[in-house]
Structures are given as structure tokens and as C-alpha cells.
Amino acid sequence: MANSKYEYVKSFEQPDVLLPNTWIVIRIDGRGFHKLSDRYGFVKPNDRRALDLMNAAAVEVMKELPDLCLAYGVSDEYSFAFHPSCQLFERRSAKLVTTIVSTFTAYYIYLWGTYFPSTPLQPAALPSFDGRAVMYPTARILRDYMSWRQVDCHINNLYNTTFWTMVLQGGMSNTDAEQELKGTVSADKNEILFKRFGINYNNEEEIYKKGSVVYRQFQLEDATSMAEATAADEEDGPAAPASRSQQDKIRKLRRKAQVVVDHVDLIKDEFWARRPWILSGKPGKLPTGAQ
């Protein structure tokens, strides 16, 4: 029995290949996590278990997809970055996005019990995530994207920390706290925290202030000038894409590297200059004793 009569429907599938030689960022977001965090009793302003679970799922995604070179997470969102030279799934957008969203979701559900041992998942309210792919043409813009997310993390965390301290320690109503914070700048919030509650915001945990950076660990380089690092990167240029065997070799090297979670500044040059393999896409040297 031939299927040919109906096979014409395949022609409706449209290609969705992302532009070659651009950075690809897949950003995923928790669906309805505001409500979900209430239902599962997430601690305010930050629930360490929930963040650790997000990070654990992200680490597994990084391990399953060695083509990924960086991930950055804050709150219920995570951004995964592929290097411009990435050829995974022929750069088909839907395939890349759904693979990451599904793998992340699978680990999030599977690992839930490890991080919330006394709060079982409820079948009518399972966590899930949506996602999208965005292209960035240069390393400079990729870095600006990451800076954007990290600045956002800072802004939100300072606000949330102040708000919840006013409510939980200061006994204010949500509405009153919201009202008082309207129009304030960073300095105002720092002052409220310090003067009223003796809290120095700078001493808050780095994971809350900086978010979580996930990457493969190779030997750190001396902090060279960033200009040098990116210029080299951009100039070599793309030229022809790497051959399949080159790609396989690179993948193998990446698999050997440990995936680490860090809470560090992504805005200044230092992070990138000391870890040139992230922007270059070329694996570094494995730390001594790592093999």
C-alpha cells in the first residue's frame, strides 16, 4: 500500500534554518511560574532549591549538547548559546529550540524530588517551559545580550530583596511596600535595606545578585586584553564551515571538560578574556588531572 497519495502534505513543511555564522541563543522561560511558585511554596524573594534545580537541569542540557558553549540562568529563565560555527541539526530553529526545551523539562521534572524532597509534584500543575531562538551576528552583541540579562537579574533582585524584606521583616502590606518603592532608584533601595534592616545588599549571595553562568571548564588564561581576544576571533572569520570530522573532534574535547556553575560578572571583559574558548568556539586545554 503506497502512501504517495497523501505524501504531498510534506511539501507544507517550511525550512527554518538559522542564518549561518551567527550566535544562536535559545532562551527558555517557566510557564506561569508566578502562580506555580505560590502553589509549591517557593521561598521569597529567592528559593535556593528552585534555583539549584534550574541549574541542575541546565547542566544536564549542557552535557547532552556539547555544541552549547555557554548558558546563563536567572529566576525561571535560562539562555543557552551556540557558537556561530555550530552546525547541529543543520541549524534548524524548531529542532534546536524544542530539543533544549524538552531536555530541560525532562530533567527539571525528573530531578524535582531531589531538590524538593517534601513537596511532591501535583499532576494538575506540572512545571513546563516555553522557548525561542534568537540570532546575534557578532561576539560583541552576544556579550551585550548576556549583559542585558545580568543587569536585569540585578535590577529585579534588588527590587525583590527590598520588597520582601519590607514585607516579611518590616511587616508592611504588599501594597504599601510596592507603593513606597515606586520611583525609587538603586541607591534608595540600598538605603532602605541598610538603614531599616541593617542589610548590606553587597553581602547577599552571589547566586541571587549575579545569576548563574554555566560553561565548560578548561585551563584559565591570563587575563589578556579583551580586544585581542575578540579581534582574533572575528578576523579568522568563518571561512568555510568546519568539516564533520573536525566537528566530531571538537565535540569529543568538549565532552571531556567539566561543566561548571558559576556566579560571576559577565559584563566586564575579565570573564571572557580568561575563558577565550567560549567566544572562539575552540576548546581550551583540559585542567591538569581532568582526564
Add this chain to the structure above:
Amino acid sequence: MANSKYEYVKSFEQPDVLLPNTWIVIRIDGRGFHKLSDRYGFVKPNDRRALDLMNAAAVEVMKELPDLCLAYGVSDEYSFAFHPSCQLFERRSAKLVTTIVSTFTAYYIYLWGTYFPSTPLQPAALPSFDGRAVMYPTARILRDYMSWRQVDCHINNLYNTTFWTMVLQGGMSNTDAEQELKGTVSADKNEILFKRFGINYNNEEEIYKKGSVVYRQFQLEDATSMAEATAADEEDGPAAPASRSQQDKIRKLRRKAQVVVDHVDLIKDEFWARRPWILSGKPGKLPTGAQ
């Protein structure tokens, strides 16, 4: 602290709204399920537990997204259909696909233990799914798409049933069975099953032969002429999209309907003629006593 300096990166997010007034089908596929079915010891040629798990996850997706009007599953794939009038997420492609993929994955992982009580998931090999969205301009083509999948189900199942019977009951090697089946047509396979093993393929379970159809149950209509049913549908045409309050009302009615799993023919007219709410997008009458 303003974020404006980096906010320009948002301009790189490109719109991906699907064409209005077209059917949207989201098809998801298990990633590496060939290998995975070996690892978890899926029964050949069909593992009832695995199919039931797929169906259970699909039912949950249908419940969470009342905008869905039909789903069809076979093996490790599932197709979910939105009506042309669907406005969910402003019809953004990535949002629709990832929501379905993630929700499906979440339930698949969560319900695994119910269907495989003695085969726990292994952390290094979690199941996951990829997916894509395709548009079909008319009800006729949407039906041809569903027919395509169901014919495929039939072709594959007849082959697999014959192959595994030759191997498991006939004691043939995989290679020998494959060799003998090369070039055979349906009648040949039916004859092998019947003459050698006394198996009448027609008596195989419907879920294996037809796959699984998931939809909301309203009162069945008398089988009217299909021509009438689709013509009415097409002619009313789209006109302006439904208002938000109309959409909400329709969603509410859909939520009340029971989501059922059926193993029936989708190729002939009868299925569609008796369930006109699927192609029309207008909820039918709830079965007596359903509220």
C-alpha cells in the same frame, strides 16, 4: 540602574507569527527512541505500556490547551492540531511548539512510573521530544495530513508485526527476516502471517493498526454527507477573527468536554461527519449527563 544600554539586543528577536486562518499542526517526535526502546526493554513490535504513556501525556496536553481540537499518535510521534481560528499566543510558532513539547515531556516523565512501575528512568537517558509547526490552508489538506500519518501507521505496523513474528516466533535472524521482506507488498505480509503463523492481521489490536486519535467528546451527529460538513465550514469563512470574549466562551465549553482516546479510521468521511465540531471549531452539545 537603567538597562537601556543593552536593551537594543531585543531588536534581534524576529517575529514568527503563523499565517492567519490556516490549520496548525505541531508534530512531536521522540528523540533517539530506537536506542531508548532497547535500553528500557520495550516489547516488540509494540509496547502497550509505551503507547499508553504516550496517550496519557497527549490527553494531558489536550486538557491544558483547550484550543487544540485533535491529536493523533503513533509509535513515538504525536500530531496536535489547532483550528484556523486559533489565536493562542497570537499564533507565535515557537511559543506554540515549545509549549506543547514541554508539557508533553513533563507528563511523559512524570507518568513514566505509572506505566513502567518496574523500570525506573535512568538519569543519563531521559526521554525527550523535538517538534515543529506546519500550516495547512484547508480542512481537506488537514485531513490528508492525518490520512498520511494513519497510512504510515498501517504500513509500519504491518511490516513490524510480520518482521517480529518471523524473528520471535519463527526463530529467524533479523537479517534473514529483513531480507525476505524486501520488496514484499501488503498481501505478501498478510500471507506470511496467516500461512506460517496462523495470524489474521485484521484481528490485531486496533491501537496498533490505527494509532490513537484524541479529541473532545460532544454528542455525535448522524452521519451527514461530509461535503455538507466541510462546505459549511469553508464558506462561513474566516471573516474577522473571534473576539476575546467569544474565544473565552468557546474555551470554557471545550474544557467541559471529556478528552477521549479512540483507535478509529481517520481517512474516510465518517469520523469527521459525525464529529463536526472538530473541523468547524465550534463546540458541539455536551453528552447528556456530562456536566
Add this chain to the structure above:
Amino acid sequence: MANSKYEYVKSFEQPDVLLPNTWIVIRIDGRGFHKLSDRYGFVKPNDRRALDLMNAAAVEVMKELPDLCLAYGVSDEYSFAFHPSCQLFERRSAKLVTTIVSTFTAYYIYLWGTYFPSTPLQPAALPSFDGRAVMYPTARILRDYMSWRQVDCHINNLYNTTFWTMVLQGGMSNTDAEQELKGTVSADKNEILFKRFGINYNNEEEIYKKGSVVYRQFQLEDATSMAEATAADEEDGPAAPASRSQQDKIRKLRRKAQVVVDHVDLIKDEFWARRPWILSGKPGKLPTGAQ
């Protein structure tokens, strides 16, 4: 000398194939025609020479591209429609749009002297056009598109006719006329024309009131019910696309038909019911004596 070192740049060309089985409308617009109509002294509110030149160019486009089944023009814009079964240029969007825009421009420039014999083109101000492709999934929506343009034609022409009569015959300033017309409805404008200037808008020329419809002339059918006409069309559905030889045959028949310019109502059913070949995509019978 091999070119292979640079050939990788071809991979940056992204596919732009339009969804199969949808109507394709290419709408082109004069660039900066407001200024241009001043420069070349177009008569207000309608310059018959300019419209005739637009129509002449459109007729040539229809002749060069037998796949086109309808065109509608008003002012400095023209819409060209391809049937859902069209396979021209594999339905590549840029190829279809640019071919029409370029062919139209070529004839517009070439024929300029015929319609404006005493107003030569000025090298620093050549007319040009931009364009875009839009897909419409059903015949109903294609008709609504054409209705949209024709209603727009009517609204603009009634306004312009009234405005310019007030200015040119009534001696009002542009500002005063504009001011008085602000907020008026059709009836008001009809009354101004009739009471003040003795002009019955209904007696204005059809080309100004209705715009210009361009199509291939086959034998008119008796006005059958439109419902019948489109229903038949939609139900036959697309099925597999026509073979190359079928397409060639259809193209040949279309080339034989005369391309005509008409100024008729496109909103009601009659136009479409009497010319079923437009919506069906199947050539009708050639008028007696046409071969």
C-alpha cells in the same frame, strides 16, 4: 581557477518559498507618487492618462505571466493574484515579487511617451514601484482582499472628487476644503457635490469609482449561485500539485485568452460566478472566433 574557497557564501541565501495551496497576491505601489504626480502635472482628482498607463503596464504583466489569474488597480497601486495551484518559480517570494515589479516598471517607463506625449520623463525623477507578496488561504479571503481594495478605491475617490471640486470649481483653499470635509460621511460628500456643484457622483466614470479589473476573457457563464462555484473549488481541494505538463497545457490555454480591462464590481458574487475560471484556476472556453 576554482571558486570553491568563496563559494560557502552561497549558504547564506535563505529559502523564501510561499506556503503551497494559498492565494498569492503581489501588491505594488508607486514610490513617492504624490510628489511625482505634481512634478509631471497629473490632473486632479484623477488623471486618465496616468490610469491608462498603469492599466497598459498591468496588461503586459498579465501577458508575460500566464500564471496570473487576476489583477486589480487603483490610483498608483496594482494587485496581482496567483491561484493556489501556481508553481511559478517554485513559489519563491522574492522571485515572484521582483519579476512583477520589474516587468511592470519596464512597461511603465517604455509606454510613458504613448500616454504622456508632451510630458517627457525627467532623468532625475523616474517613476518606480515597490511591492510585496501576501498569502491568503481561501478563495473567500482572496475575495475579501479584493473587496478591501475596491472599497478603499470608492472611499478615496469620493473624498478626492469632493475635495478637488470644492477647490477647483468652488475656489476654496486646500485647507478650507480639508477642514470642511473632516468628519463627513459619504452622504455628506454626495450632497456637497450635488447641491453645490450639480454633480451626481453616480454619473462619474466607472474607472474612477470602481478601479480597474484585469483578467483573461473566456466565455461568460450564466450567473450561477456563488456558493456552488466556490464550494466546488474548495472541495476538489488541492490534492497533489499539477504535473509540469498539465501546467504547460494550462499556460498555453491562458495565453490564447484575451486580457481585458474592466471597471466592475468585485464585491458582489456576480463577477466571480460568471467568470468561474478565475477562482477555479481552470481555463474556460475561448469566446467564439477568438482563436
Add this chain to the structure above:
Amino acid sequence: MANSKYEYVKSFEQPDVLLPNTWIVIRIDGRGFHKLSDRYGFVKPNDRRALDLMNAAAVEVMKELPDLCLAYGVSDEYSFAFHPSCQLFERRSAKLVTTIVSTFTAYYIYLWGTYFPSTPLQPAALPSFDGRAVMYPTARILRDYMSWRQVDCHINNLYNTTFWTMVLQGGMSNTDAEQELKGTVSADKNEILFKRFGINYNNEEEIYKKGSVVYRQFQLEDATSMAEATAADEEDGPAAPASRSQQDKIRKLRRKAQVVVDHVDLIKDEFWARRPWILSGKPGKLPTGAQ
């Protein structure tokens, strides 16, 4: 009379904005120019009048669109490049492509008589062009694109020069010449030209060997290292897009520069190093006495 009933059809127009901060190349090609060059008696292997007409049209396009920073033409094709910072028409693809195709066509038709005074255009065979837009993420790839076209120019011109010399001067049939050239490399063709016909290919006209480069003329810089030039360019990066007033100022400066046609090497660094305004997008100094 309101148009709202039909206005929903506007929702079918899909956005086609090109990715920000990428180079945009619009390449246009003559439609059916093989046949057309026969019909109008173009000289083989190169018709100087036809090339001059192409160049004249390209110069006018450059003048009308100051956002263009470079164009390269060979045979019946022309590539126009916009800088990554270009915001023209909000970077809408169809608008950019059709504007260039239509403007080019208008001038090609209008200027035809100037370059072919004794060969009038024939109404049934007007020249026309199609086109497409392609994005290139970095200056390196943009240069590789230009190199690709120029290498192609060289390969084709060497072949055509040899072929037509063998036919026109050597009296060979087309088939015999084609046969003999099959499998030859550049050195072979150079030898045929030199040994048999005393032609030194190097002495052929530059316009045939190199194609035509069109750009705005500012004061040439000393040939600095290219590395410096692009690195500077890439690193400043995009940051926020230029304001509207900045764009206007830049446009004004560009309009003042003379548009020149050159037949020079685009592959080596020198061209780009001495004209840094092309890759930087920042206008240079006007040549003394140019204002």
C-alpha cells in the same frame, strides 16, 4: 462607508524585517538575458554598450539610495550592499529588494536609447530583472561574497574570451570550441589565446576581467593594514542603532560624494584599506574641491 469589514485581510501581511546589524546584499539578475542578448545583437563575448548601460543604471541606483555603500556588477547581474547599520525602510526585505529592482529597471529602460541609439527596444521583449536579499553577518563574509562574484567574473570571462576567439577568429564551430575547452584550466586557455591568436589575456580590458565596482569617492587613505581597518570596525560594534538625525546627517554627506565606477581588484586588502568608509559605514573626507 467604513472599510472595517474587510480590513482584517491586512493581518495576513507578514513581517519580513532582516536581522539587525548584518550586511544586506541585494543581487539582481537580468531575466532571460541569454535570449535577449541575441535578439538585440549584443557583441560577443562582451558588449561594451550593454555593460556601460548596466553601470549607468547602477550609478543612478546608488545616487537615489545614499544608504548603499557599494555595488559590484558583472555581465547582467549587479550586487548592491547596505551597511549593517542601515535602517532604510526598517530593513524590510521586500521593500529594499523591490525598490532597487524597480529603480534599476526604470533607468535601464530609460537610458537604453543612449547606449543603443540604433537598436530600439521591442515592446514584446523589454528587459527586466529579478532580485533577492541576502544577509552576511560580518565584514569578512561580505568581502568573501564580493570575492566570489569577482572570481566568477574572471572564470567566465576567460572562458568566454577564449571560446569566442576560437569561434570568431579561429572559425571553429560552437560545438568544436566547447568540446576543446572541456576540462581545460586557466593556463590552457591563456595558452590557446596566446599561441594561436597572439592574444595576451592580461591585456584585455579591465572592465571585462574585473567587472565594475561602484562606490562613493572620498579621500583615499594610505594603505594601512587591513587588520586594523576591520578590527576597528567590528569592535566599535553596533551598540544602539544610530539616531534618525545621525542617519540623516550621514546620508547628506554621502549624497555629496561622487559615485564612481572602477574596475579594480576586490579580493586583496588594498581596495578596502584605502577606502575605509565602505566597511565602516562612516563617510570619509570629500576630495578637495569636490563641494
